[in-house]
Amino acid sequence: MEPLPPFATHQVDNQPPEFAPRNLWRDDHALREAVAREGGGDFVDVLAGYGSLAGDELYRLSFDAHRDRPRLRTHDRFGHRIDLVEFHPNYHRIMQAAIEHGVAGLSWSQPRTGGHVARAALSYLHHQVEPASSCPLTMTHAAIPALRHAPALAEWATKAAAAHYDPRDIGIEHKRGVTIGMGMTEKQGGSDVRANRTVAKPLAGESEYRLVGHKWFFSAPMSDGFLVLAQAPGGLTCFLLPRWRPDGQRNALRIMRLKDKLGDWANASSEVEFADAWAYRIGAEGRGVPTILEMVMLTRLDCMLGSAAEMRMALAQAIHHARHRHTFGKRLVDHPLMRNVLADLAIEAEAAITLAMRVARAVDRARHDPHEAALARIATAIGKYWVCKRAPAFVNEAQECLGGAGYVEESMLPRLYRQAPLNSIWEGSGNIQCLDVLRALSREPEAGARLLAELELASGLHHDYDSQLASLRPVLGGDTDVEESQARRWVEAMALTLQAGLLLRHGSPIAEGFCRTRLGGDHGNVYGTLPAGVDLMALIDRALPA
CATH class of the missing domain: 1.20.140.10 (Butyryl-CoA Dehydrogenase, subunit A, domain 3)
Structure with missing residues (x-):
């Protein structure tokens, strides 16, 4: 040890170097063996590239994205209702990298054998460095099969699978890619979604409804659209509720508050009300589950x-x-x-x-x-x-x-x-x-x-x-x-x-x-x-x- 100058008390030694940069793919024998074994070998180059990105740049970005929590702005300075969630810029950079590399859409944009295996590996690599953003990525990925059940929602399914991230609060006709959130849980039911009380009233169109109700846990409220469950005349039914209606008007989705959670700080979770919100039915009435x-x-x-x-x-x-x-x-x-x-x-x-x-x-x-x-x-x-x-x-x-x-x-x-x-x-x-x-x-x-x-x-x-x-x-x-x-x-x-x-x-x-x-x-x-x-x-x- 070097001798300290007079009155100096602080000398740093016996500390590990920074963990990053590391290539999270290269360093993980078990993951690489599992991907090859389970059929994802065609995607090794994609995984190696993302392992390097996640273990370096995304790792560094994640600290600010996590520390600076999302903020809810219900109104603009003129008093207009806007219901916006604001994030640290690093959060958007992480989401952009994830979506562009297929964490949300690889399984569907490249539908060949091994796609789900490779996408699972991407999700695993991503979650290691910024787990909170995995919430909207997961829901976007998982919503695509449901969206594909409704031919009228083909644009939604295609853009949810696309390798494009656009966080702007605008209608999907102006976007190349979208994200999907979910709203299943209500305060009186929890896991028992059949106890949900949100009401869906049919409109003149065959699959269009107005929803009135409250969701106790509404995940990723900054998303472009949401899969929700509501009670239609025929029973519990699944709907897509977009942030913007097809007529270009803001939908009647009211964010009441953001949840103050134990963790998952970089991601917003919310409590919302549907004040006669427009939604499109997916599947038959009564077949929501x-x-x-x-x-x-x-x-x-x-x-x-x-x-x-x-x-x-x-x-x-x-x-x-x-x-x-x-x-x-x-x-x-x-x-x-x-x-x-x-x-x-x-x-x-x-x-x-x-x-x-x-x-x-x-x-x-x-x-x-x-x-x-x-x-x-x-x-x-x-x-x-x-x-x-x-x-x-x-x-x-x-x-x-x-x-x-x-x-x-x-x-x-x-x-x-x-x-x-x-x-x-x-x-x-x-x-x-x-x-x-x-x-x-x-x-x-x-x-x-x-x-x-x-x-x-x-x-x-x-x-x-x-x-x-x-x-x-x-x-x-x-x-x-x-x-x-x-x-x-x-x-x-x-x-x-x-x-x-x-x-x-x-x-x-x-x-x-x-x-x-x-x-x-x-x-x-x-x-x-x-x-x-x-x-x-x-x-x-x-x-x-x-």
Whole structure:
């Protein structure tokens, strides 16, 4: 150490270098292997380019986009109602980069095999650096199949899939690309959308309605249009409610307030009223829930990807810090107990993205393969439940690896920690996912049969796996019913077995450790309790190349 000048007290040493720039694609062995394995290999150049952009420029832009929260302007200075949400310019730069690179539209703009897999990887890369903007990106992506059900909304579907971002508050006829938000939740119903009270009154046109009602949670209110549910004469129905009416007038959408949320700060969520707002019906009256089912599967996949991405970034930050920080005479990563924590986190993170990308392949092929459609039906709910549940404790453990620095906003960990609980709540809480799995097993037995067939592919590869699979066969085969009170226990078992089976079949170096600890019980109740004999440094180096 250089001697300090007289009265100088501040000298910086023993601090890690900046995390960025990094190429998030190049550094992620598990992701690259999963994309190749699940059919997205044709898009490697796109992914490599976005991994470089996300790990450098977007990473840097994200701090201001997150810190400077959106602001609501209900009126202009003359008193006109405008209902605008203003964002930091970096937010718009991040959204532009994401949309131009296909995070919202690649699956639909390039509809070939592997498109959903590649788009899932793009979403995973993006979410690592700016998770809040994933909300409008996800909803825009997921809304496109519903929009395509209505031929009159072809322009909306085409522009939602386009690689153009235009944040201006103008009608879509003046735009090359649009974004889509959603408004399903009402204060009296929550997840029970059939309890919604917003009323849709038919107009003279066959599919045009006026909506009157209130939405308790209205996502991404700056979007160009919104998919909403309302009670038409024939029952709960799905509608597109645009910000601007076809006649060029501002629609009667009133933003009451922006939600003051735990996290997700860069994105606006709101509470709104429809004051005789114009909307276009999608699907038949009374078929609102079936109309949005495909959309829900896509958004739930993105919840799974988002939680996996949060784990990945938290792990990368922890490993980076531990490699450069010295304590008690050696690098933090060279302390055996810290190695155990980091290696355990590495196992969890790789298992999460492995499962998410397998579900992405099932979604990719669901339209043409009934077996994959059945697997996507049940595995999406299983994965959404389990991966999203694992994220908060995971991120907190990564924070602890940094000590006090992980609790300071200048690091990324507090942002990730606030974000981590969101995906387990959004698009159906944990109980909703587990009930959905039970519903699939009872009403769609092919879903359980297809999941069992997937699990059987790894039979005989590990004794702990075989024991777990044996306990699941009666449930998935339809021979044993699951009591509702036990749903979480069984869904957890399904998730762990599915993760283990994928790791075993594909020869992952983490498979043995995963099976011993997650299935065989050779593990404690917190991270950092891997058994003796595991090559801890090999797992860390695989997770983030030095």
